[in-house]
Amino acid sequence: MIEPRVDWLAENLGLPSDAAILDIGCGPGLYSHRLATRRFRVTGIDIAQPFLDYAQVEADRQGLACVYRNLSLFDLAFEAEFEAVLLINAVTDRLSLAELPSVLAKIWVSLKLAVTLSVNLPFKPANFSAAEPTVTESLHFLATPHGATSLTLAGTGTYFPAISERVTHHLILSADGQPREYWSRFALHPVPELTDLLARCGLQTLQVFGPTLGQLRRPTDETCFIWAQRP
Numbered sequence: 001m002i003e004p005r006v007d008w009l010a011e012n013l014g015l016p017s018d019a020a021i022l023d024i025g026c027g028p029g030l031y032s033h034r035l036a037t038r039r040f041r042v043t044g045i046d047i048a049q050p051f052l053d054y055a056q057v058e059a060d061r062q063g064l065a066c067v068y069r070n071l072s073l074f075d076l077a078f079e080a081e082f083e084a085v086l087l088i089n090a091v092t093d094r095l096s097l098a099e100l101p102s103v104l105a106k107i108w109v110s111l112k113l114a115v116t117l118s119v120n121l122p123f124k125p126a127n128f129s130a131a132e133p134t135v136t137e138s139l140h141f142l143a144t145p146h147g148a149t150s151l152t153l154a155g156t157g158t159y160f161p162a163i164s165e166r167v168t169h170h171l172i173l174s175a176d177g178q179p180r181e182y183w184s185r186f187a188l189h190p191v192p193e194l195t196d197l198l199a200r201c202g203l204q205t206l207q208v209f210g211p212t213l214g215q216l217r218r219p220t221d222e223t224c225f226i227w228a229q230r231p
């Protein structure tokens with residue numbers, strides 16, 4: 001999933017070979033590293049120091065020129081520094097349409113002229129119309145970083161149509177048998193509302209893709225990418 005997305009970004013954004021890219025909410029650097037191996041100059045920001053530490057160690061080990069900073073997307077203070085900004089699986093999906101503009105305004109200022117923003121958020125799919133909350137369940141078995149044992153991740157997602165939100169209960173059963181649980185909440189915005197908002201923030205939408213970059217969004221896709229430009 002990540003490798004083809006990075007290939008698409010590298011080949012289709014029309015970036016110069018040494019373009020500066022800002023990866024907002026970079027996490028452990030899965031996208032940043034792959035973009036850096038394609039010679040882009042990547043700055044990754046996140047507020048989770050363990051992720052940043054992991055990303056930096058891995059960048060050093062691979063000899064990649066990535067810069068990682070502990071910085072919240074609410075505190076962006078770059079000015080015309082980046083040819084592209086990525087927001088991939090980052091925190092914007094927990095913001096309301098009223099909260100997003102101030103973040104987008106800071107991103108707009110971070111970008112150089114004629115540059116690209118790639119936003120990946122959960123969106124409201126066309127079949128999101130049930131009057132009552134609906135529930136989906138999933139079960140994943142995850143390898144640990146060392147591959148020795150596995151984690152079991154059970155997720156129960158509850159959709160609340162009235163407030164356009166998905167709330168997921170995650171239950172993690174780790175090798176020591178101790179269950180851990182947490183909750184996540186996603187705001188599901190309709191795509192036209194997001195593209196209107198981007199336009200009001202000075203960003204023109206070029207394409208809306210589904211989860212696969214380069215393939216146009218189907219109405220029932222919940223995860224999508226918006227490819228937008230500062231004209």
Ligand SMILES: C[S@@+](CC[C@H](N)C(=O)[O-])C[C@H]1O[C@@H](n2cnc3c(N)ncnc32)[C@H](O)[C@@H]1O
Nearest residue numbers: 025026027030046047048072073088089090091
């Ligand atoms: C689901 S992870 C995505 C990581 C990475 N973009 C990827 O797709 O592999 C979301 C990331 O957003 C980060 N994050 C949460 N709040 C943030 C904030 N206010 N500013 C910057 N990053 C934030 C989290 O720490 C986490 O690493």
